[in-house]
Amino acid sequence: MLTTPDVETALRGASLRVTRPRTAVLAAVYAHPHADTDSIIGAVRASLGEVSHQAVYDVLRALTTAGLVRRIQPSGSVARYESRVGDNHHHVVCRSCGAIADVDCAVASTPCLTASHDHGFTIDEAEVTYWGVCPGCSTAPARSS
Amino acid sequence: MLTTPDVETALRGASLRVTRPRTAVLAAVYAHPHADTDSIIGAVRASLGEVSHQAVYDVLRALTTAGLVRRIQPSGSVARYESRVGDNHHHVVCRSCGAIADVDCAVASTPCLTASHDHGFTIDEAEVTYWGVCPGCSTAPARSS
């Protein structure tokens, strides 16, 4: 569990002003990895009372820009946020229910960055998304059938 | 260049009915790799005259389901489609202008699939997205500055 002072320290460390919405949003991202914006809004409101969705969007963008959280968005999904940053890990996404789990890359640090200079691009990150079916959905038949 | 008969053969091969919108959409995807839906609608209308956007959406979904085209959607981008399927290749995306280029995976066929059974997921695909800056944007300063 992350304490409020921890969160405040993280914010100040990133030269961000410390406000109630910000501490609550950052704490929510830590508490609910891979949560979408709507879930985060819900979590923030549960701890602070009413907070505008716009504030949450703004805060998430500020935190993402500052590098305190990472935004991920698998195809067909809304934006999701996580607090694990800087440790080159990847994600498995369930094709059936959309669940996301972390996966430490088997290969060293930056795996497929080997394809580096193709087409003259200057590549700075390789993002890997594994697609499959989660344990829950592989036993239970797909809801849609 | 792909001829109309080629496209029709591809459609029939996938057990899809051959209609004008479908041949035009499939040809457009072949002609404009990584085009977004709106561009495809434009290309289709250029060759057929008026076609409803709904038809294009339907066709793209049918083609995607049939495996004739692949849908890709990097974070923050709208859906894009490409005709290269079945050859495990990946993409480089320019952070500045959103340009997309193909990258053949340096590693064998299914690169990072090594992380396979983490969390009990049954993984069937590993999708890699390289993020960087394209040649054009790396020389010219970012438009936004």
Place this chain on the structure above:
DNA sequence: CAACAGATCTTGAATCATTCAAGAAAGTCC
């Protein structure tokens, strides 16, 4: 070749995540 059945296209509206804008409120620095 004609007719049938079902898939596919057209039209028009709705959804929903995200963003824009303007003013009020709060945080930081002096």
Place this chain on the structure above:
DNA sequence: GGACTTTCTTGAATGATTCAAGATCTGTTG
């Protein structure tokens, strides 16, 4: 404590994508 700037609130707008109902066309059978 006060001024200045950033951030939050409120309310509306945007835009890709989807839903729905009816008309039309394709592939197939008689």
